[in-house]
Amino acid sequence: MRVITNCLLTILVIFIFLSCQKEVKTDKPTTGGTTGTIVNSTPIQGNVTGKIIDNNNNAVAGATVKAGNNTTTTDSRGLFRFNNIQLDKYSAVITVEKTGFFKGYRVFSASANNTNFIKLKLVPKTLIGSIDAIAGGSVSLPDNSKITLPASGVVVRSNSQSYSGSVKVYAAVIDPTSADISQIVPGSFQGTDANNYRVILTSFGMLAVELEGNSGEQLQIATGKTAKLRFTIPSSLRSTAPATIPLWSVDETTGLWKQEGSATKGMDYYEGDVSHFSFWNCDVSSQTVFLEMTIVTAEGPLSHVQVKLTRPNGASSYGYTDSSGHVGGQVPKNEALTLEVLNTCSQAIYTQNVGPFSTNTNLGTITVTLPPVNTLQITGSVVNCSNQPVPNGNVLVYFEGQLYNRSVNNGNFSLTITRCSNSTGVVEIVAVDNVANQQSISPWTGSASTGTINTGSISACGVSSVSFIDYSVDGTNYSLSTATPGDSIRFYGSGSSGTNQTATAIFGYRVSQPNMNISFYTQGAAVGTFPINLLSVNQYDSASIVIPFNINITTYGLPGQFIEGNLTGQIRDISNNLHNVAATFRVRRN
Template sequence: MVAFALTHHISYIMKRTYLTLITTILLFACQKDAKEILTILRPEYIKTSIQGKILDDNQQPVAGATVVIGKHTTRTNARGIFRLDSIDVDIHASVVKVSKTGYFNGFRTFVANKGILNFVQLQLITSNIAGKFAAANGGTVTVPNGGSITFTGGSIVTAATNVAYTGNVNVSAHFINPILPELPQVMPGDLRGITTTGQEKSLQSFGMMAVELTDDAGVKLQLSKPATLTMPVPATLRATAPATIPLWSFNETNGLWKEEGTATKKDTSYIATVTHFSYWNCDVPYPKVSFQAVVTGTNGERMFDMLVRMKVENENYYAYGRTDSTGKVSGYIPAGKSLEITITNKCGNIVYIKKAGPFTQDADLGILGVSIPYGGNVIISGMAVNCNGAPVTKGNAFIFLEDNYYSAKISNGSFTFSMDRCDMSPTEVSLTVQDEDASKESAPSTFNITAGTYNVGTYAACAISTVEYFNITVDGTAYTAIPNDSLTGFSYWNNRNNVNMSTNKIWFNTYADGTTTGTFQLSDISLRTEKESYDEDMLSHATNQMTFTEYGGVDKYAAGTFSAKMIGRTTSNNINISGSFRLKIR
């Protein structure tokens, strides 16, 4: 299956000097067999966990971004990290949507693996206004980093109502250069597209454009008549850029590109007519075959978070993937092409090079043994027991190291981590073991490491309950959600606690201060049921409160109760809400 390169397994900020320029990316996933998909597959849901890191244009963490995956939502913490555990996602195309004011919406499409922790990483694009024009007159807007958009007069409508709009139009636009090293983090989707004949293909990009239209109040606008889009072709791609190229728009619902017309090459640019705005992409589709391998270290240990690159010899055509927690990598590679395999660790060190192919059918390369050319490899192993002292049979161990989370499955009580470090100075590690059968985990234990092998002994997964729940009563009607089965979470960012809950019948979101037990005032309360949407009754603001009976801090648990008065948006009816919860703080 296909997933986004540079996001499996652990979310790291890769130094740009270590990233390879690319003209295309065929995207990999972990563990699943990849097969050519000739028609759009119906959704098939699995339960899995997803963790990711959201960055801005300067590779800095984005705190407070809203992350939506299917029916599940959460927010990034101060480190730009989010995590959703035991959620239902489509196995064929799991779509991560990230939004925050001031940025274009970001999307990552990947094939999630069942029952493990999957990793993604996105870089949001700042939504700067490239220009504006009067809707009645039309005009041409030049995109600062390349390209232009030409609008005819009277061609704009309000997106929500489709009513003709005659005011000022603000055009936010950004050209996404396909040869830039950050392309895998910036581009939406995973460079999979559905052709006009219903075939799923891997795509080679020659240029992308993000466009958003708004009025002076920020209300979204859309086209009622076609506009002309001009995208520059990078100098290194002009010799191979076809005279006419398929044009694709991004489908935000299924996370795939949709073939929609063609673009024509004129001088050093592609010119296309578009009928709506989102993301647009000039791409050549290619056939593909599946690929899988297992990456191991010098002692046979499974190596995760290793970047695997499959380059077509003598062409600027690449496939990328990252190993998962079991060292496996799989996905799509170009069919019938001679390839060079390069494996790079997170520090930018090339640890494996080998030629392979060409392949005309699914390829299993077996074990790829890498060498660690420096003393930066860290192996941490230990034992996990339950409250009765017996080995944990179902659970995971978790490590937090240098602003990144690692997980390892516990097998017959034992666990092992194998990680690379770029900085050899001593640093602190936090370790927790979890017993899924008993819903218990150990208290976090910290110790210092540099490099080498560490046996940390035995840990009892018995100190802290991992049970989570969220209950809310709205005007006498009770609703219950279990985080593993719904869109519910608790996050701490920008010195505030955010609590959210969503099922198919109710959506609730609020904020509260406080980092200890005690009572604190609620703010920014929102509620939506099947019948009505509600806002906070500000006349009762002082008594709208949340009481924490447990507050352990980030990566620990918060529990408590809350109550507030709300007012209906359409009926103006006043109602009372109250609830109780216990959730892990992300």
């Protein structure tokens, strides 16, 4: 049972946004009542890339990332990517799971036909103590926050059967006043109140809690019972904390908070009863409007940078620009705001006053001038096999553990990266011609720190850029190809770096056919024959592997190049039926 409880007084409000509201029919947020905004569902197609890190800012490899029905894993740099998936303009949600951490949620406003970016810091899961399920009892955290379970009030979450053993309580304190709260908070600091209005929440504290049984089973509070949660209020917030405050639980499908109950203030804490364990918080809400803008420099879009908006009371909201420099989301209504563009060390490199806004507003294009010491600009051109400018393509740029995907227009590209140091790093670039389905034979490499570097002309020729997986199940053939609209094929590797992988995972699916998909994982990352460790194909997503089942890797290229091979063997489905599976594949290594 998971709970992140969040008594949210904002020192902070997050400017990254919401999840799909399918019951709402119009396509723009509309001001509603006196407490907030009704946010309407607007499905779009777009891309999402992101970076998952731990509490020490280290990359989290092998984490499971989900967006709707789409699933992938992070690579050794903590990076993931979804291509051409359905998102919601105002309410897209990403979830992340990794053993040893609480489940992560990120809700954001998505841009159509561009690459959206998120960054999420996972919270380590620490065993705080155990409680006897029959007797009930309490456990406390180092800051005196407390979780109290009722006597004979715990059930197994999967079947609601009464549980009578020892309850393991995993918990962590999350400080809403911390500098990195925008990367940690589940979902965002946005919720839906009792009137179905979208509101911004303000926080007075936060907890992450999960309960497990002796065998690792997830537990829940029994129907008709309540647990008590105590949240210690950070010292800097106690003087402004109200006597009572609404309680909110997170909707684990949408990632949005929903109003449910209330909590009462003690001397330095809030305490309230909850009837189920999800993520919880106690918050004050504010009216909102939707604000969007596009951030560019004179050279082009400023992509994947953090934008900060600060309210007169000091509370701040954050968001990341997409590949076109666009960013948007709910902000406080009728308040003057200070807009800042931040570098990777959260230092302001551009500032401007905006607002107040009484209605939904698009600020249009904002051109910023960045200090040279804070920026690196990479420019160049791309030619095809006829040595002519590529009219429609992209470049994959790897720098400091981050992947940037920049479009090529009329043969030219430009990428501006904000930095907080002037150390020298290695740049790797693979150029792709989307018209001819060709790409560079090997990556262009160079060194860079700040200022501008020009790569000259990079050839997108010599190697097919098409990834494919041809596979069969019981003699029925299927084919996935990146040359086919709606097909997605991805590679993910685990290991110490992008060039030293220790495992290989490959995923492929067709958006229009949910049961046309294949994914497999092996602890091999070189040319050779290795056992298949995991395999899922079509409707057989819970099948077991019949040993031996091997994969033959015939080519294992550098990042940006290709992995090729084949596999054949048998799986056993949940009804104990055997199925023959075979595949050949060619997949770009990212």
